[in-house]
Amino acid sequence: MTEADKKLLAEQAAWIGPVVEASRALLESMRPMPLCVVCPSAQWYRIEDEKGEKRLEAFCTEFRGVMYDHRRRGVTACDARTDAIEREKPSNRQD
Numbered sequence: 001m002t003e004a005d006k007k008l009l010a011e012q013a014a015w016i017g018p019v020v021e022a023s024r025a026l027l028e029s030m031r032p033m034p035l036c037v038v039c040p041s042a043q044w045y046r047i048e049d050e051k052g053e054k055r056l057e058a059f060c061t062e063f064r065g066v067m068y069d070h071r072r073r074g075v076t077a078c079d080a081r082t083d084a085i086e087r088e089k090p091s092n093r094q095d
């Protein structure tokens with residue numbers, strides 16, 4: 001995790017989900033840290049392989065697919081995230 005990642009986490013803490021919050025060691029080992037870590041459209045989950053190694057992966061509800069797993073490079077810029085955050089503003093919420 002870079003200094004820029006730490007700054008982004010601090011500034012966008014509202015969008016960190018409970019699985020990521022409970023997986024700080026895995027989060028800190030991400031290089032690069034994907035923008036999906038601080039996105040309201042990311043659904044993070046933790047998996048464990050046959051060797052007992054734990055990993056974080058993320059499903060994106062915007063693109064309807066897994067956008068971060070052990071094979072993928074992390075998303076570093078995303079228009080869909082900007083749109084998702086805009087929709088979450090109280091004045092734009094439909095509920």
Ligand code: SF4
Nearest residue numbers: 036039042060078080
């Ligand atoms: S909208 Fe973009 S930043 Fe958010 S989870 Fe999907 S791919 Fe990641």
